[in-house]
Amino acid sequence: MTSMKAIRRFKVQQPKSLVTIVEERLRKAIIDAEMRFGEALSEDALSSALGVSRTPVREALARLQLQGLVTIVPKKGTFVFAPTAEDVAELCTFRFMLETNALRECLATAREATLDGMTGAIAAMDAAQASGTRHDYARADTGFHEVFFLHCGNRYLGNAYRSVSGRVAALRTHLSVPLEGEQARSMSEHRLMVEAFANGRLADLDGILRQHILRARDAYGDVLRRASAG
Amino acid sequence: MTSMKAIRRFKVQQPKSLVTIVEERLRKAIIDAEMRFGEALSEDALSSALGVSRTPVREALARLQLQGLVTIVPKKGTFVFAPTAEDVAELCTFRFMLETNALRECLATAREATLDGMTGAIAAMDAAQASGTRHDYARADTGFHEVFFLHCGNRYLGNAYRSVSGRVAALRTHLSVPLEGEQARSMSEHRLMVEAFANGRLADLDGILRQHILRARDAYGDVLRRASAG
DNA sequence: CAATCTCCGTCTGTATGCAAGATACAGAAC
DNA sequence: GTTCTGTATCTTGCATACAGACGGAGATTG
Structure with a gap:
């Protein structure tokens, strides 16, 4: 059909996943100094504060760790990075x-x-x-x-x-x-x-x-x- | 007890988390060419093959994506990376x-x-x-x-x-x-x-x-x- | 009073359940 | 025969439930 090419232009950008949203929000919070170096981040607290479940929060924290913005200590907690x-x-x-x-x-x-x-x-x-x-x-x-x-x-x-x-x-x-x-x-x-x-x-x-x-x-x-x- | 300090030295490295194990296993599988470029990886299939639940598999795949070893396409699936x-x-x-x-x-x-x-x-x-x-x-x-x-x-x-x-x-x-x-x-x-x-x-x-x-x-x-x- | 032990609250790690999007294929309409 | 459409079945995204680990407060004992 010749009109297909025109239709393609309507393609909509799919909504960001919750993980991405949480990641960006936390990233901003850390970068803009809304939280202090070394501050503890509880998955539970974050999830209820942001209104999502722990799963996306957890995944977002994992990503932030790869960016060096938080430090995850197994079984203890997640903390804002603290540079020396x-x-x-x-x-x-x-x-x-x-x-x-x-x-x-x-x-x-x-x-x-x-x-x-x-x-x-x-x-x-x-x-x-x-x-x-x-x-x-x-x-x-x-x-x-x-x-x-x-x-x-x-x-x-x-x-x-x-x-x-x-x-x-x-x-x-x-x-x-x-x-x-x-x-x-x-x-x-x-x-x-x-x-x-x-x-x-x-x-x-x-x-x-x-x-x-x-x-x-x-x-x-x-x-x-x-x-x-x- | 004074012997505590000595005992601490015996502390064993805590067991790796399932996520880590799965990550390393998959990493090895990809690097050693047990799977081909572009091959599809189903979370479900992997979790049952490895004998763990989908959660650690999912997290491991997310990590591997950060390393560029797999590509996650939302709602479609995860694939071994395919370099150009x-x-x-x-x-x-x-x-x-x-x-x-x-x-x-x-x-x-x-x-x-x-x-x-x-x-x-x-x-x-x-x-x-x-x-x-x-x-x-x-x-x-x-x-x-x-x-x-x-x-x-x-x-x-x-x-x-x-x-x-x-x-x-x-x-x-x-x-x-x-x-x-x-x-x-x-x-x-x-x-x-x-x-x-x-x-x-x-x-x-x-x-x-x-x-x-x-x-x-x-x-x-x-x-x-x-x-x-x- | 000090050191230690124990219990409990809080945290993470993992499993599972449910919903929603994507794809492939069969069948209906033309 | 071709095209469209509905559906069956895959996939992931997210929520929730439960168990095990850690740490601190208070009880206990010297």
């Missing part, structure tokens, strides 16, 4: 590696699209800095770094990043680094990265990125050490 | 990136231990080549590459590798590359890598590794293209 300074250091090192490689790919195969994405993210950060909350800025920051993986053309690279991006985002919001000049400094570094990328200066890009991420690493490490000491 | 040539290419590229970085870390911080591990793995490969099955050789090969991540000192790097190692291992056994000289060539490349590592020649190491992995990529790609064409 070492954790953060390794995490940042790893992140630097992923981003460097993603950027290299972007520069080689999707220069225009990546540049567009970056400038768009910068605009969002500007807006957030001007009028938004700190959370808005953090979200925009996250978005900036995600651009690389959207255009890098390697799904595995993107998956690997996604498997740690939750933790990175959570660190950003939980440890609202108290340094005053922090946002301004972050912004200027992001701008520098866009510029280096536009000019195809890969070495510069690596340097800025390294500095950007490793500085974050030290800042987070300091805050954590202070927290565990005090 | 593109998949394989991206996978190998990613793998090269991870291994390169891991090796760099090993060379910098755990030279001796890594070298020991590599030579041990080489010995296992020799043994497998002399008298073992092709599966034995594949397992030893997998072991060789795992050494890097054992000693690289970055858990995230190791996790990322583990999240794709299943697929890599499955490719190795499923696509038993028919080229005759393959094993010998692979062996010699591994030996070259050990040598370059021992001498600290990082650039050489990168080159060999790149060649080693990218050649595997092309070989797998060929087999897959031929399979999908024929």
Whole structure:
């Protein structure tokens, strides 16, 4: 029948499963610091709070564990992840590696699209800095770094990043680094990265990125050490 | 009682959960090519075959999906993953990136231990080549590459590798590359890598590794293209 | 008063039951 | 003969029920 092609356009997106909904809700709760590091999560409490049965909650928690956002201790309970300074250091090192490689790919195969994405993210950060909350800025920051993986053309690279991006985002919001000049400094570094990328200066890009991420690493490490000491 | 501290040392590792057992069993079945790419897996059939209820089976399948070993299609079923040539290419590229970085870390911080591990793995490969099955050789090969991540000192790097190692291992056994000289060539490349590592020649190491992995990529790609064409 | 034992509440791990979507096939209508 | 439709039977998604493990409060004993 000739009208079939037209009909196909009506295909509806099937509703998200409860597992997905719960997962996203909890993910947001953890990342946006609605819960504290190490806080206990009872499957029972969550299921009644969210109005679903324990089954999807349980499955969602399992997924979050794979993303490193919660820690499941057999027979004891599930807890919001609690990073140590070492954790953060390794995490940042790893992140630097992923981003460097993603950027290299972007520069080689999707220069225009990546540049567009970056400038768009910068605009969002500007807006957030001007009028938004700190959370808005953090979200925009996250978005900036995600651009690389959207255009890098390697799904595995993107998956690997996604498997740690939750933790990175959570660190950003939980440890609202108290340094005053922090946002301004972050912004200027992001701008520098866009510029280096536009000019195809890969070495510069690596340097800025390294500095950007490793500085974050030290800042987070300091805050954590202070927290565990005090 | 003062003897409690001594008694604690006898604590036995608690029995694995059913989920873990099922997961490992299925993982092995997929990796060792007991099932074919794309084959359907029914929760019901699996649960009765394994003698457990559907719950742990379901959870295990969810985990395997996160490792990329199965694909879950809502309301339709679960299937053994079915890689395309593109998949394989991206996978190998990613793998090269991870291994390169891991090796760099090993060379910098755990030279001796890594070298020991590599030579041990080489010995296992020799043994497998002399008298073992092709599966034995594949397992030893997998072991060789795992050494890097054992000693690289970055858990995230190791996790990322583990999240794709299943697929890599499955490719190795499923696509038993028919080229005759393959094993010998692979062996010699591994030996070259050990040598370059021992001498600290990082650039050489990168080159060999790149060649080693990218050649595997092309070989797998060929087999897959031929399979999908024929 | 301190150390230890015991019991109980709470948690997770697993089994099972039920509902709803997807597919394949048989049969009816043209 | 071809196409459509209804149904039978698969599949998963989710809810609930039950049992075993862990941890803490209180009882018990030195």
